[in-house]
Amino acid sequence: MRNGGQSDPAAECGSLASSLSAGGDFWTTQAVAVQALVPEVCAVQRRDVVVVVRDTNGQIFGQSVCSALLQGGWTEDAQAERTAQHQDQATVRASAKASAQAADQSTAQDALATLQGSNGTFANAKSVRSDVGTADTDLARERQDAKGGNGDGCYNVENVVGYDAENVVGYDVTTTASYDVDQEKQGITGLRSEITDLKNAQEALTADGLPTLPGAGTAIATAEADITTAVATTNKAIDHLNADMTTAYSIANTLGTGDCANTGPGEAPAGLSHIS
Numbered sequence: 001m002r003n004g005g006q007s008d009p010a011a012e013c014g015s016l017a018s019s020l021s022a023g024g025d026f027w028t029t030q031a032v033a034v035q036a037l038v039p040e041v042c043a044v045q046r047r048d049v050v051v052v053v054r055d056t057n058g059q060i061f062g063q064s065v066c067s068a069l070l071q072g073g074w075t076e077d078a079q080a081e082r083t084a085q086h087q088d089q090a091t092v093r094a095s096a097k098a099s100a101q102a103a104d105q106s107t108a109q110d111a112l113a114t115l116q117g118s119n120g121t122f123a124n125a126k127s128v129r130s131d132v133g134t135a136d137t138d139l140a141r142e143r144q145d146a147k148g149g150n151g152d153g154c155y156n157v158e159n160v161v162g163y164d165a166e167n168v169v170g171y172d173v174t175t176t177a178s179y180d181v182d183q184e185k186q187g188i189t190g191l192r193s194e195i196t197d198l199k200n201a202q203e204a205l206t207a208d209g210l211p212t213l214p215g216a217g218t219a220i221a222t223a224e225a226d227i228t229t230a231v232a233t234t235n236k237a238i239d240h241l242n243a244d245m246t247t248a249y250s251i252a253n254t255l256g257t258g259d260c261a262n263t264g265p266g267e268a269p270a271g272l273s274h275i276s
Contacts, residue, residue, distance in 0.1 A: 009082055016212075019068075019072070025187050025216055035097070037091050037092060038054040039059065039082065039088070040054050040101050041054060041055050041062035042066035042087060043077045043078075043080035043081040044074035044080075044114040045075060046071065046073060046075065048076055051069065051074065052081075053065050053069070058187045101208045104204040107201050107204070108193065108205055108216070109205070109213065111197045111198040111214050112215065114198075115194045115195065115198050115219045116170075118191055121224055122230075124226075124230055125233045125234045125237060127183065128184055128234050129233065131172060131177035131180055132174075132237050132240050134176070135169055135177070135241055135244040135245070136244065138168045138172055139169050139244050141164065141168075141247055142168070142169060142248055142251060146251050146252075147163050148161075150256055150257060150258070150259075154259065154260035154263050158263050159262075161184075161255055162252045162265045165264070165265050166249075168248075169245055170245055170248065172244075173212055173241045173244065173272065174245075177237075178272060181234060181238065184230065185275050187225070189222055191226070192227065194226065198216055198220060199220065202216055231276060234274075235274045238271070238275075241272060242271030246268050246271070248268075249265060250268075253265065
């Protein structure tokens, strides 16, 4: 209710509540809290007092009130109706903006928590580094086996040292380490995606006019440094693993002499490729 200065709005409201309650309903001048926008039904005025009627639930009660007011000498106020409609539109826009901002804040907080969690579990290519140790141990065992020379019927060359090269050290590199390198690549790709998600979330907050999250910059810098370290560590391990396999095949291929010459496993398979 709005007063133009000629009447007592409190008295008008009290009188109106009393009149509307005469039919058995209960009306009060006390404000009632609402959780969402209540649509405007009509706006009427009398003696410079303007009443805007709002209602939900199909506006059944509101239409009844508007009808009663008009029959009671109130007249429609088009300007007040337009003002109410504009207020409603502004309320809807503000609500939508607040909801979008809240969603963007939630997205940013989730992205930050995810990236911080990944940073906390950074293992710097632990599995690939472990593969290097395994290949080194197996290569040392092959060297020891090679001390047996040709063996009876070239058995040591073909079935021991050759097996060591192809199915032990070679397997270490082309199967076990290859899998672990692929896993490391996937982890790096995932971490880069998390960095992008957080950067995008930060940009959304800025576009909303909101402050960016504390700690986001540090989390991004840490993750980027971890990626650089992991790539360098993995590639160094790859070089070592490839060298172990090449050496293993070379030992087996050059071990045989006489009738056992050229009975080794042959050319070493292609080694692992660097990651980026």
